[in-house]
Amino acid sequence: xxxxxxxxxxxxxxxxxxxxxxxxxxxxxxxxxxxxxxxxxxxxxxxxxxxxxxxxxxxxxxxxxxxxxxxxxxxxxxxxxxxxxxxxxxxxxxxxxxxxxxxxxxxxxxxxxxxxxxxxxxxxxxxxxxxxxxxxxxxxxxxxxxxxxxxxxxxxxxxxxxxxxxxxxxxxxxxxxxxxxxxxxxxxxxxxxxxxxxxxxxxxxxxxxxxxxxxxxxxxxxxxxxxxxxxxxxxxxxxxxxxxxxxxxxxxxxxxxxxxxxxxxxxxxxxxxxxxxxxxxxxxxxxxxxxxxxxxxxxxxxxxxxxxxxxxxxxxxxxxxxxxxxxxxxxxxxxxxxxxxxxxxxxxxxxxxxxxxxxxxxxxxxxxxxxxxxxxxxxxxxxxxxxxxxxxxxxxxxxxxxxxxxxxxxxxxxxxxxxxxxxxxxxxxxxxxxxxxxxxxxxxxxxxxxxxxxxxxxxxxxxxxxxxxxxxxxxx
Amino acid sequence: xxxxxxxxxxxxxxxxxxxxxxxxxxxxxxxxxxxxxxxxxxxxxxxxxxxxxxxxxxxxxxxxxxxxxxxxxxxxxxxxxxxxxxxxxxxxxxxxxxxxxxxxxxxxxxxxxxxxxxxxxxxxxxxxxxxxxxxxxxxxxxxxxxxxxxxxxxxxxxxxxxxxxxxxxxxxxxxxxxxxxxxxxxxxxxxxxxxxxxxxxxxxxxxxxxxxxxxxxxxxxxxxxxxxxxxxxxxxxxxxxxxxxxxxxxxxxxxxxxxx
Numbered sequence: 001x002x003x004x005x006x007x008x009x010x011x012x013x014x015x016x017x018x019x020x021x022x023x024x025x026x027x028x029x030x031x032x033x034x035x036x037x038x039x040x041x042x043x044x045x046x047x048x049x050x051x052x053x054x055x056x057x058x059x060x061x062x063x064x065x066x067x068x069x070x071x072x073x074x075x076x077x078x079x080x081x082x083x084x085x086x087x088x089x090x091x092x093x094x095x096x097x098x099x100x101x102x103x104x105x106x107x108x109x110x111x112x113x114x115x116x117x118x119x120x121x122x123x124x125x126x127x128x129x130x131x132x133x134x135x136x137x138x139x140x141x142x143x144x145x146x147x148x149x150x151x152x153x154x155x156x157x158x159x160x161x162x163x164x165x166x167x168x169x170x171x172x173x174x175x176x177x178x179x180x181x182x183x184x185x186x187x188x189x190x191x192x193x194x195x196x197x198x199x200x201x202x203x204x205x206x207x208x209x210x211x212x213x214x215x216x217x218x219x220x221x222x223x224x225x226x227x228x229x230x231x232x233x234x235x236x237x238x239x240x241x242x243x244x245x246x247x248x249x250x251x252x253x254x255x256x257x258x259x260x261x262x263x264x265x266x267x268x269x270x271x272x273x274x275x276x277x278x279x280x281x282x283x284x285x286x287x288x289x290x291x292x293x294x295x296x297x298x299x300x301x302x303x304x305x306x307x308x309x310x311x312x313x314x315x316x317x318x319x320x321x322x323x324x325x326x327x328x329x330x331x332x333x334x335x336x337x338x339x340x341x342x343x344x345x346x347x348x349x350x351x352x353x354x355x356x357x358x359x360x361x362x363x364x365x366x367x368x369x370x371x372x373x374x375x376x377x378x379x380x381x382x383x384x385x386x387x388x389x390x391x392x393x394x395x396x397x398x399x400x401x402x403x404x405x406x407x408x409x410x411x412x413x414x415x416x417x418x419x420x421x422x423x424x425x426x427x428x429x430x431x432x433x434x435x436x437x438x439x440x441x442x443x444x445x446x447x448x449x450x451x452x453x454x455x456x457x458x459x460x461x462x463x464x465x466x467x468x469x470x471x472x473x474x475x476x
Numbered sequence: 477x478x479x480x481x482x483x484x485x486x487x488x489x490x491x492x493x494x495x496x497x498x499x500x501x502x503x504x505x506x507x508x509x510x511x512x513x514x515x516x517x518x519x520x521x522x523x524x525x526x527x528x529x530x531x532x533x534x535x536x537x538x539x540x541x542x543x544x545x546x547x548x549x550x551x552x553x554x555x556x557x558x559x560x561x562x563x564x565x566x567x568x569x570x571x572x573x574x575x576x577x578x579x580x581x582x583x584x585x586x587x588x589x590x591x592x593x594x595x596x597x598x599x600x601x602x603x604x605x606x607x608x609x610x611x612x613x614x615x616x617x618x619x620x621x622x623x624x625x626x627x628x629x630x631x632x633x634x635x636x637x638x639x640x641x642x643x644x645x646x647x648x649x650x651x652x653x654x655x656x657x658x659x660x661x662x663x664x665x666x667x668x669x670x671x672x673x674x675x676x677x678x679x680x681x682x683x684x685x686x687x688x689x690x691x692x693x694x695x696x697x698x699x700x701x702x703x704x705x706x707x708x709x710x711x712x713x714x715x716x717x718x719x720x721x722x723x724x725x726x727x728x729x730x731x732x733x734x735x736x
Contacts, residue, residue: 423530424567431527431563432577432643433555433584442580446571446622 018469019246019303023117024276026216026245027109034094038219039087042066045189048092052158052192055165061178065188068179075182078368079306079335084280089221089252091190093135099156101142110134117243119212126458127239128207129154133224134214136192147205152236153198154209157225160196167198171227175258175286184284187223187256194224194255199234199265208237208270208456215244215251215279226257230265230293237268239459243303246276250305253279259287259295261320266294269311270459274466275303277334285311286341292319298455300327301336302466310368312341315349322351325451327463329444330363330395331470339369339386339400344410347378355386356448359395360471366398371405371412378409388418389447391440419447441468478505479542479558479646481526481678486537488518488525494535495521497703505646506675510689510714511682513700514722519682520564522700523651527561528554541647555581556588558646562636562653568624574635575605575619578642585643608641612668630661637668648672650681654688666691686718702731 029035034051036044045066049059074081100106103120114120114132123130129143131154138156147154153164161168178188195211215222230236244251253275261267267287275281281304287295297311313322324340342351357365367386388397399416421443429439445452445464452460481503488496495518503509513519525532526539528551539546546554569577582604583595596604609616614634624632633653640648650669654662662685670691673679681692689697689711697713698705701722706729707713716724726732 422567425569427527427529427551428563428567429569429577430551431555431561432581432639433552433588434580435550435552435584438580438584439552442572442577443569446569449571 018472019276022469023243023274024246025113025116027113029095029217031107031109032093032095033097034092035217036090036092038090040066040089040091040190044091048190048192051092054161057169058161061173062189065178065185069182069185069189072179072182072185075308078308078366079337081280081282081306084250084252088219088249090217090219091221091223092192093217093220094137095135095216096137096139099138099159100140103140106140110139113214113216114140114212117212117214117241119210122210122458126207126456127210128205129209131156131195131211132214133193133211133222135216135220136222138193143209150203151200152203152205153196155196157194157196157227158192160227164196164198167229168196168227171229171258171260173258175260175288176256176284181284183254183282184256187225187254187284190221191223191225191256194226195228195238196226197228197236197238199230199236201232201234204235205237208239210239210241213240213242213253215253218247219249219251220244221252221254224255226255228257228259228267228269230259230261230267232262233264234262235266237270239270239272241272241274243274244276244279247278249278251279253281253283253304255283255285257283257285261287261289261293261295263291263293263317266296268296268298270298270455271300272459272463272466273301273303273307277303277305277331279304281307281309283309285309286314287312287322288314288316289320289322291317293317294321294323296323296325297340298325298451299338299340300463301338302329302470304334304336306335306337308337310339310341310370312343313351314343315346315351317346318348320346320349322349324353324355325454326353326355326367327448327451328355328357328365329467329470330357330359330365332361332363335364335366337366337368339367341370342372342382343370344373344377344380344382347376347380349377349380351382353382353384353386354451356389356451357386357397358389358391358444358447359397360391362394362396364396364398366400368400370402372403373405373407373410375406377407380407381411383413385415387416387447389444390418390420391444392421437472441471444471478675479678480504481559481647482538482540483526484538484540486522486525486539487535488521489533489535490521490531495703496525498537499700499703499705501698501705503647503678503680505678507696508673508679508681508692508694509696509698510692510694511680511698511700512684512714512717517700518703519700520651523561523649523682526554526559526649527551552584555643555645556585560640560643560645560648562633562640562648562650564651564653564655566624566632566636568622568627570622570625572623573620574623574638575601577623578605578639581639581643605642608638611671612638612641613664614638629656630658630665633657633661633665634668637665637672640669641672644676646676647678647680650679652682652684654683654685662687663691686714689714699725701725701729
């Protein structure tokens with residue numbers, strides 16, 4: 001159905017041109033094993049569970065989640081979600097019959113996709129293990145043998161449910177209840193894929209574990225489910241990346257990530273989200289940290305049509321530390337509603353939230369944050385910094401910092417700033433030979449430098465490159 | 477033959493108010509020219525207009541550099557051709573180091589010449605930058621600082637001179653590089669510029685003070701008043717300004733003194 005493009009769609013196209021070349025391609029689906037009809041019902045939910053051969057408790061968990069999802073209204077306090085057509089979405093799509101542990105066994109089209117995204121190469125160079133999810137299922141999964149020998153479990157969630165049912169049952173849905181919010185309920189009812197990680201006491205996984213999530217088909221709903229348990233004194237860095245082809249209709253990505261950090265453990269979770277501009281990205285991420293445990297979220301959101309995501313840390317015991325470093329880039333027509341949530345439940349806990357948002361053209365970057373201290377959570381320290389950078393006069397930034405402190409003995413700092421890329425800055429950089437796109441990229445990279453310098457070099461380089469692609473999109 | 481910057485009958489306005497009212501000036505590679513004049517006479521406007529600041533509207537005239545019409549070009553293109561402006565008030569760019577900035581500037585040049593150029597290698601760049609910092613007596617730690625962020629007045633000006641040294645333009649315009657500096661800082665900055673003087677570099681130094689000129693020894697001195705160059709001469713013109721101020725010139729050319 002050809003129709004006239006609005007100016008906004010036109011410029012979206014321009015951004016997409018570069019994205020298209022690098023990430024926006026898609027594979028033919030003629031080899032697909034299974035694709036559910038569009039739409040959601042209790043029957044669809046039960047069928048997904050039956051296909052996966054799940055235990056009874058999980059089927060019931062899914063069904064009660066489905067009913068919670070149906071009952072809950074769409075949230076109206078954040079981005080506009082009114083255009084999501086839940087009846088059009090394919091809730092379960094299985095491309096391959098089984099999961100492989102050798103890239104050579106992965107079907108050629110899919111293997112080529114992940115090659116283009118650089119995953120097998122990264123696995124060789126700087127990762128401890130990789131999971132690659134394509135549509136609803138994980139098609140490739142591998143962890144280094146030495147880590148396996150130390151008792152580290154890194155599996156896709158479905159395999160974990162089969163191979164470690166008791167461990168999964170003990171923690172699944174405990175950090176984020178099935179009815180936490182509408183989209184957590186949706187994920188709980190139709191979840192598929194995602195990662196399960198267990199790091200035994202005292203084990204340090206030096207190189208990151210990475211999961212890559214790829215949507216290929218149109219009107220797709222991807223609902224991966226991740227559960228990470230870092231036992232006493234252990235450490236892991238988990239990294240996730242994601243992309244999708246550019247379709248003219250919308251897809252939905254709605255993940256749930258639950259993390260448990262036990263005494264003295266540390267977990268760092270890095271996201272480099274780069275969905276195409278037709279994906280609704282509505283994700284619930286939450287961690288709990290026990291005594292002296294540390295949870296760090298590094299959350300970079302570049303793509304998507306709408307993102308609503310506020311990684312949370314609950315500091316349950318003294319000495320726990322939570323950290324949320326959030327970067328959001330809202331390009332033309334995009335709304336990034338991102339931020340973080342820290343809840344100080346116990347005394348002597350500390351936290352830090354740093355948010356950097358960049359808005360370009362008609363893009364809108366919102367910081368939404370909650371800092372909460374329960375009564376009795378004495379001697380806590382927290383610092384919140386949120387900075388916004390606007391690349392042009394039409395771009396928009398909003399800040400919604402909620403602070404709920406029920407205790408007197410607290411030290412809380414909060415700073416917010418909004419700056420504009422000024423004509424003078426651009427002129428200065430251009431007078432040294434940089435063109436406008438390069439000058440903008442330099443200003444933006446400088447703006448997020450306090451966060452990118454905390455990332456391993458490979459990821460900060462990747463992030464900078466992705467931002468440059470976004471900036472080149474509509475200039476010139 | 478060295479490069480020549482030729483300004484012909486240049487008229488420039490800001491927000492509709494005419495500032496430059498017909499400037500003529502020829503500046504050759506290897507020469508040093510001084511541009512003096514009271515506040516509000518248009519000296520900085522000339523500097524910005526030559527570099528292509530978007531707020532400066534060119535109403536008439538031409539600027540020819542090496543045969544090309546400069547006024548048609550974006551600031552980055554002018555820079556890559558070899559025109560450089562040392563800013564009077566350089567802005568800060570948080571999170572961008574001096575070294576990263578300079579390396580990007582060098583690479584932009586190389587890429588303009590050859591799109592396949594992979595850019596200067598990090599070791600080669602480090603050598604170059606160290607050599608330039610040593611030449612100007614700048615602490616190596618400077619390279620790792622964020623561009624102009626928290627810089628003192630003197631550091632900002634030295635940073636401009638370091639950029640001039642590293643990017644090696646054909647023509648350098650110094651917009652009141654001596655302003656706001658104490659005597660010691662002025663000496664350091666002026667000595668730095670002096671070391672860069674040579675057959676490869678044409679300099680247009682905009683200044684109020686003879687002290688800067690004592691270091692730089694320009695062969696030519698121009699006096700700008702009310703948007704025009706009203707008088708040109710040698711070092712003796714600077715001496716006259718130093719001795720008597722601008723008052724005699726206002727009288728001579730029938731102009732009224734205005735405040736900027």
